[in-house]
Amino acid sequence: MEGILNAQVRMEKPKVSRREGFIPGVIYGKDLENIFVKFEKTKLIGLLKEKGEKSRISFLLNNKKQEGIIKDVARDDSTNEIIHIDIQAVKGTEVVKWTVPVNFTGKELLNGRGLYLQVYSNEIEVEGESSLIPNSVEIEVSKMEFGQEIKIKDLKLTGEIRILKDLDTVIGVIANS
Structure with a gap:
């Protein structure tokens, strides 16, 4: 197996x-x-x-x-x-609290533009049915511009999953390298 x-x-x-x-x-x-x-x-x-x-x-x-x-x-x-x-x-329908990693994709494309991603947090705490919570959450950053902030509310999660932190919390920002 x-x-x-x-x-x-x-x-x-x-x-x-x-x-x-x-x-x-x-x-x-x-x-x-x-x-x-x-x-x-x-x-x-x-x-x-x-x-x-x-x-x-x-x-x-x-x-x-x-x-x-x-x-x-x-x-x-x-x-x-x-x-x-x-x-x-x-069990599949059991409601749990879980810390889920945040994966920032496209960081290498920022480097070619003289930018980089400054990460403040690479995980978020969520609550929901265990079968609905993903193993990780991805956010694409390659097209972002200097000074742009990435907030928890920018993460794509289904409505059944509750984020246990303020949605306006900044988890990353695009900076000059």
Whole structure:
């Protein structure tokens, strides 16, 4: 099953899991007690590279397919290696709060015009049905002009998703390089 992580229930300490080639984690959710798990390191890293560290994922737990959102990826301060992952198990219609990455596309075309994008925030916090929240939000900046501000209200999200910050908050501005 491609793209589905196998979550193994973990009884040992996190340090032991890491030594054995796993990344320890915890799965929690509404009406669910915390479940301490471990994931195969190479598969988890591959999935995170493909989907991102704030994405929706599918996982198997006790041979049952479940959905979840990655809430936190903890890294070692000195090596930057992943040392722990937190996943919130969700059902499709469950309302959740989630931090979604903002991807600014077309930045390289600004450089050719002597401009660059100054980013103030590359993520936004939203609330809505878990199945409707995207893994990321994209905004095209290549045609923007010097001094133009990018505000949260410029992001395209469906009406069912509520943004939990002032819509006039500036998340980026086009500047001279």
